[in-house]
Amino acid sequence: MCIAAFIWQAHPLYPFFLLQNRDEYHQRPTKPVAWWDSGEILGGRDELAGGTWLACSRTGRVAFLTNVLELHTLPEAKSRGDLPVLFLESTKSPMEFAEELVTEAHQYNGFNLIVADVSSKSMVYVSNRPKGEPITIQEVSPGIHVLSNAKLDSPWHKVIIFTLTSLLYDYVSAVDQAPFMKGL
Numbered sequence: 001m002c003i004a005a006f007i008w009q010a011h012p013l014y015p016f017f018l019l020q021n022r023d024e025y026h027q028r029p030t031k032p033v034a035w036w037d038s039g040e041i042l043g044g045r046d047e048l049a050g051g052t053w054l055a056c057s058r059t060g061r062v063a064f065l066t067n068v069l070e071l072h073t074l075p076e077a078k079s080r081g082d083l084p085v086l087f088l089e090s091t092k093s094p095m096e097f098a099e100e101l102v103t104e105a106h107q108y109n110g111f112n113l114i115v116a117d118v119s120s121k122s123m124v125y126v127s128n129r130p131k132g133e134p135i136t137i138q139e140v141s142p143g144i145h146v147l148s149n150a151k152l153d154s155p156w157h158k159v160i161i162f163t164l165t166s167l168l169y170d171y172v173s174a175v176d177q178a179p180f181m182k183g184l
Contacts (some may be wrong), residue, residue: 002066009142051081060118063087068110068129069149094110094124153169
């Protein structure tokens, strides 16, 4: 299960702090985190479809996604990994990008997508599930959030989520910022 825990606009030193684990499709070949050929995107890369699950730009834009667990998927669907790339290559605000995605979201298997512009303090959550319902577009409020294979802040595994988010905030609060930043 892919999972991301993040702090958004709720810490005095770090406007955005993310922990993400991608553990689906272990056999699928990927490139490690690096600057892409354009020199504008930093992230891992899916070697089959060319997309990514997490990347950022030099201008402070960030995008990451998780897959929604489903029994039946569309074999002809577009690659979900294209979504973060499309956002990072665009100049649209997170909300503008999300609103334009509405018209083609049905062409992808189930996804949860976060798109953000750290410099403008704008973060938006987008999901095309549950199937048959309108696409979800939601401005992400300041705070601690968890995104797994269900909706943002879904109550799946409540104890694990609570522990992970609490530990994340405690760690970021307690860490001496100089060695922490040097380690990044």
